[in-house]
Amino acid sequence: MRKFALCVSLILLFSMVSCGTGDLPELTKLSVPEITEIHDNTVNWNSVPNAASYVVKIDTQEYSVIGLNYTIVLSADKTVVIMLKAKSNDVLYTDSDWTEARAYNYIKPAPVSNILTPLTGDWNGENASWVSSNGVRTGQYYIELGEYPHTYVGDSFNISLESVFNNIPASDMVITDKNYTSNSSTDVGTYVPKTNPEYSYLGMKYVRISVLEYNYSVMYTFSNSDTVPTSGATIWLKVEPIKWIIANWDRLPTRVNPSGSSADNEMLLVASDIVTGGIPFGPAGTTPFPGGIPTVPAGAVLWQESMLRMFLNDKFYYEAFTTNEHAAIVDLVIPNNMADGSNPQGNPSTQDKIFLPSYYEVFNASGSMNNLFNTSAKRTAKISDWALANFTYMYTDENYGRNSIWWLRSAEASSYVYHVGTSGVANGYYPYFPSYGVRPALALALS
Numbered sequence: 297m298r299k300f301a302l303c304v305s306l307i308l309l310f311s312m313v314s315c316g317t318g319d320l321p322e323l324t325k326l327s328v329p330e331i332t333e334i335h336d337n338t339v340n341w342n343s344v345p346n347a348a349s350y351v352v353k354i355d356t357q358e359y360s361v362i363g364l365n366y367t368i369v370l371s372a373d374k375t376v377v378i379m380l381k382a383k384s385n386d387v388l389y390t391d392s393d394w395t396e397a398r399a400y401n402y403i404k405p406a407p408v409s410n411i412l413t414p415l416t417g418d419w420n421g422e423n424a425s426w427v428s429s430n431g432v433r434t435g436q437y438y439i440e441l442g443e444y445p446h447t448y449v450g451d452s453f454n455i456s457l458e459s460v461f462n463n464i465p466a467s468d469m470v471i472t473d474k475n476y477t478s479n480s481s482t483d484v485g486t487y488v489p490k491t492n493p494e495y496s497y498l499g500m501k502y503v504r505i506s507v508l509e510y511n512y513s514v515m516y517t518f519s520n521s522d523t524v525p526t527s528g529a530t531i532w533l534k535v536e537p538i539k540w541i542i543a544n545w546d547r548l549p550t551r552v553n554p555s556g557s558s559a560d561n562e563m564l565l566v567a568s569d570i571v572t573g574g575i576p577f578g579p580a581g582t583t584p585f586p587g588g589i590p591t592v593p594a595g596a597v598l599w600q601e602s603m604l605r606m607f608l609n610d611k612f613y614y615e616a617f618t619t620n621e622h623a624a625i626v627d628l629v630i631p632n633n634m635a636d637g638s639n640p641q642g643n644p645s646t647q648d649k650i651f652l653p654s655y656y657e658v659f660n661a662s663g664s665m666n667n668l669f670n671t672s673a674k675r676t677a678k679i680s681d682w683a684l685a686n687f688t689y690m691y692t693d694e695n696y697g698r699n700s701i702w703w704l705r706s707a708e709a710s711s712y713v714y715h716v717g718t719s720g721v722a723n724g725y726y727p728y729f730p731s732y733g734v735r736p737a738l739a740l741a742l743s
Contacts, residue, residue: 326382326392334400337368339378346389347382349601351644353394354378358644359629360600362609366647367627374402385579385593385601437545439563440537441740442616444571445476445492445503448518448681449532457532460497461504469497476503476535477611478574478686484590485580485728487603489611494535501535508574508687510731516690518681519698533682538616540565540738543668549742562626562739564664566653570679570700570733572612573688577604577703577713578727589726596727597707599632600646604703608650608736625649626739635706635714636660650736655706655714659722665737672720677702677735689731691718700733 326344333340339352341364352359352366354376359366360383368376378400382392449457460467472494480490492505509516509527516524525531542548543564548556552563578601581591595601617625628651632643635655657663658675669675679690679700691699699718706714708724715732717723725732 323390324388325390326384328392328395329380329382331378331380331395331398334378334398337402337405338365339368339380339400340365341380344382344392346384346386347392348385349383351381351383351391352378353380360644360646362606368400368402369627369629369647370402370404373404376400376402385595437542438568439540439542439565439740441540441565442538442618442621443501443535444538444612444616445505445533445682446536446538446571446680447534448520448522448685449502449534450520451522454532457497457502457504458530461495467497469495472496472501474615476615477607478505478508478572479730480508482508482574482687482730484726484730485576485578485596486730487575487607489607502532503535503682504530504532505685507531507685510574510684510687510689514692516684516692518684524684531685533685538571539568541568541668543665543737546667552742561742563742564737564739566665566668566737567677567735569677569735570683570688570702571736572680572686573683573700573733574686574730575604575607575734576728576730577602577732579603580726580728590728592711592726592728597710597713598643599630599652599705600644602705602727604652604734605646605648605705608652608734609648612736613649622649624740626741628739630705632705635708637662650738652703652705653735653737655704655708655722658704658716675716675720676718677716677733679733683733687731688733693718702733702735 326347329341329344329347329350331339331341341350343364350361352361354368370376376399378398380395384391460469474494475491476494477489478492479487481488492503495502495504507525507527507529509524518524543566544560545553546556547559548563549558549561550556578596579593581593583590599605627647627649630646630648630651631639632645633639633654633656637656637660653665657665658669660666676696676699678698679688683700684690689700691697696718701715701717704714704716704722708714711726712724713727714722714724
């Protein structure tokens with residue numbers, strides 16, 4: 297009797313499964329985008345509903361783009377063939393077809409005028425400096441460019457600022473026209489942007505945020521040794537200049553570095569510390585069972601699909617820099633290669649203002665940033681108070697205190713993305729982990 301009941305149960309189960317397969321939704325192909333204009337080497341197109349990104353093909357080379365335009369960058373004048381398609385990250389949609397091919401006569405633009413002019417003529421020591429018309433100051437190995445929330449104001453002044461804030465508009469505090477974006481979610485693979493307004497008070501600029509505490513077992517402290525409060529507490533942080541390390545100092549023109557090789561016409565910059573964090577590299581898939589490790593969706597380890605790429609170019613770029621600074625930041629073609637510099641899978645290059653360093657650039661002796669990062673100690677990075685208050689991990693050991701982990705843009709495998717650990721060693725981990733730090737990189741035009 298038990299065998300009969302078991303057989304009936306199995307028959308019912310298979311019947312339910314077979315019926316369920318017929319209920320799968322039919323996938324919808326995205327609409328083909330329309331190229332609305334090609335002007336000054338920039339391709340513009342309309343928005344396609346449910347599209348996560350777009351792929352621009354210039355001749356045979358493909359570039360992944362998040363926005364609605366793409367500026368062609370080539371080494372010489374050339375007639376090119378342009379095609380475009382919409383790309384989906386949604387399981388209910390598939391990529392669109394390619395647009396019809398369009399020919400365009402690319403003309404290489406004239407060089408950008410130099411934004412940097414000498415402040416002093418002493419270029420032999422570490423005190424050599426530059427100043428630009430928009431307030432940029434550099435040293436021999438670093439530059440301050442843009443501004444971002446960085447340092448906690450301290451417990452005492454935090455109470456004072458909160459009191460002043462509660463008396464707006466009677467107080468001297470005013471809200472500015474700037475905002476800074478953080479992630480309001482601590483879930484794996486989830487990025488829910490939160491806008492944090494900037495306030496001006498007595499000639500200084502501050503941001504008021506609600507803390508998202510990462511470590512619940514170890515007491516974290518800010519850079520001034522005040523304890524990081526628990527999640528939900530309100531704190532104030534100072535908006536300060538961002539300090540960048542000049543990654544290609546030895547290759548700059550002699551008018552910038554008298555000992556430079558003049559091989560580069562752009563100043564390659566990497567943030568000197570962890571500027572922000574708490575945003576996953578990519579999304580998480582399904583969790584196979586309660587408490588299990590989520591799967592990694594296809595494409596989640598690729599820079600062209602990354603949440604961080606979207607954040608850096610759609611939020612950070614506009615929040616951290618002025619319009620004048622935008623004019624000096626180069627729109628770079630970013631290769632998305634493997635750790636050894638090869639690209640066997642044919643991952644498309646991207647065009648970005650702001651990007652993350654790659655494994656090859658940092659760790660390979662031929663990489664463009666290897667002179668800067670050629671020892672593990674040089675690869676370590678301290679965490680900012682802003683990142684610490686936004687669900688970012690900090691190491692508390694006395695040997696690597698206040699160091700954090702920072703993402704690279706390179707996939708280690710189909711499920712892992714490379715990062716630099718607190719001791720400066722490369723490792724790989726799931727892209728959906730939300731608590732690693734971010735060291736943005738960019739290039740400034742010099743000629």
